[in-house]
Amino acid sequence: MAAVANPVACFIAMFLPIRSLFFMGFLTMFGTGFGAYIMAMAALSPCPLLVHSASGTVVIVLAWILFVLSLSYVKVTIGVILRDEGHSALVWCGAVVQLGSMLGAVSMFPLVSVYGLFRSGDACNTKCPM
Structure with a gap:
């Protein structure tokens, strides 16, 4: 969905x-x-x-x-607004979107792979309190 x-x-x-x-x-x-x-x-x-x-x-x-x-x-509306400002604004918008993706990946990697903050459970063996 x-x-x-x-x-x-x-x-x-x-x-x-x-x-x-x-x-x-x-x-x-x-x-x-x-x-x-x-x-x-x-x-x-x-x-x-x-x-x-x-x-x-x-x-x-x-x-x-x-x-x-x-x-x-919000992302598309910002793109629509920047489209009216010209090609350069859209290029910078794309660069900032890619920078945000990179920062998200770099910040999530240690949380997942180093610190193990997010972990999946085994459907057969994980017992959660009700």
Whole structure:
């Protein structure tokens, strides 16, 4: 579902770009809040909150959908705004997006590979408290 949210957000942003700085700031904070929730649940793995309940599944799926939807909309709207500024602005926008991807990968590598903060559970052997 989250994979569908990205093209839906991009489609909406291309035809309905809301260029309000307040609205974009709100959507950024909204998406960041869902991203923080997703990271917290991943850090609590293999026993996150509501691990064996249907509501836990619904909450995490909705969090992913709203996270991708809101931040994809903001990213495309920023691109639409910078498109009006010229080619150079779009080039810098692309460079900053790639820099952000690199910083995310560099910061996550030690958390996953060195410190083992995120780990998967074995469905047959992991016992989570209810």
